[in-house]
Each structure stands twice: as C-alpha cells, then as structure tokens.
Amino acid sequence: MTIHKEGYKSIGIAALLFGLINIASFVFLSEKYPVIASILFWVSVIVFLFIVSFFRIPRRVHTTGEKQIVCPADGKVVVIEEVIDEEYFKDKRVQVSIFMSPANVHVNRNPISGEVLYSKYQKGKYLVAWHPKSSTENERHSVVLKNDKGEILVKQIAGALAKRIVNYLNVGQTVEQAKEMGFIKFGSRVDVLLPVGTTINVQLNEVVKGGVTVLATF
16 A cells, blocks of 8 residues: 555644644643543554555455446445436436545556547536436536547545645557556545446446446447
8 A cells, every 4th residue: 555645735734733732742731641641642643544544545456347437436426317418418318426535545547548539627516426416506527438449537526625626648549457546535426427338337326436437338
C-alpha cells in the first residue's frame, strides 16, 4: 500500500495537529486529568489513522481489455438506469452510479483506454451523493473517453462532505485503462454513462473495486 500524492498536505496538517494536541494534553492535563488526556490521545490517533487510510492506494492487479469497461471507483453500485444525457451526448444513455463512502479508496481510474474528447468542471451544490439530482446539480467534473468500441462519459461528483474534485485529464490526451484519472476527497459519487445496448456486468448494491471490477462490456 502507498499514500496518494493528494494526501500529503492533509496528512501533514493532521500530523501537526496530532502533535500539538497531545503535547498540550501532556503538559496541561496528564497530571490532573489523566483519563481526559488518555481519551484525547486515542481519539486523535483514530482520526489521524482514518485520514491516512483515506488516501491509501492498495496494491492490485488491474483488469484490462478492449471490450471491457472497468469500474472507475471503489464503492457500491446505487443506480442502473436509462437517462437522457443533457451535457454532452444529448441522447439516451445507460447510467451506472457508484457511491463512495469515506471509508472507500478514493482514487478514480480510467474505465477504458482511448482519447479524451471532453473535459469540463462545473460548479454546483453539495447534495448528499445518493440524491437523484446530485448528478446534474452538484459540483462535478465530466470527461468523455473514446476508443474503437464506443464513447463513454465519466462524471466525478462531489457529495455533502466532498469539497474538492481533482481531475488529471485533458482534451486530446490518450489514456490507459485503469490508470489514474483523478481523486475526490471525503465521500462522493462517480457516474458512468454508457451507450444503450452495452452489457452491464454489475448489479444494484454490488460492492465494486476501481480498476478491477468489470462494470460493463461493449
């Protein structure tokens, strides 16, 4: 396991606060109020370890295949339905949405290899990630990837806790399947819009792994 680069600053700040809190606790509380000092120590340890864990990148063997579309994120499948895409395609698409809890790995990965046709950040609200309107009203970043089999749209969506979306892709760039496309901090959602007729390989409420689980096949 390694730590994602997006976590260096947050972990550094957390480590500084951990040190300051416990130094102050040792100086001012440990002698007269040892129970309170002990509680502060263990609570701060748990919070610090959670923040470190949030930015973890576990070692995995990623799935690759020209016809396969892999999950862009860890989490649970919360939506599988046909929708009208108003942002890019302007037609009917199959939407598969993955909810990412704060406990999930939060690096996002390219579902397919191909060319980046579209990349756009949009400001918005911070509705809870499972809200039906979060796909169209929340802060989000959308990219469209194209290969010989078709085009898909991947939408990183901020949630009630997620306040920062990072996306590394630029229009015209050629990307590799399962490589990093971005990161979302602290709980969020990723939508994938697929051509109608695509074979869906996951089910509602299924727990999936980014870059590993096959979401669908062309």
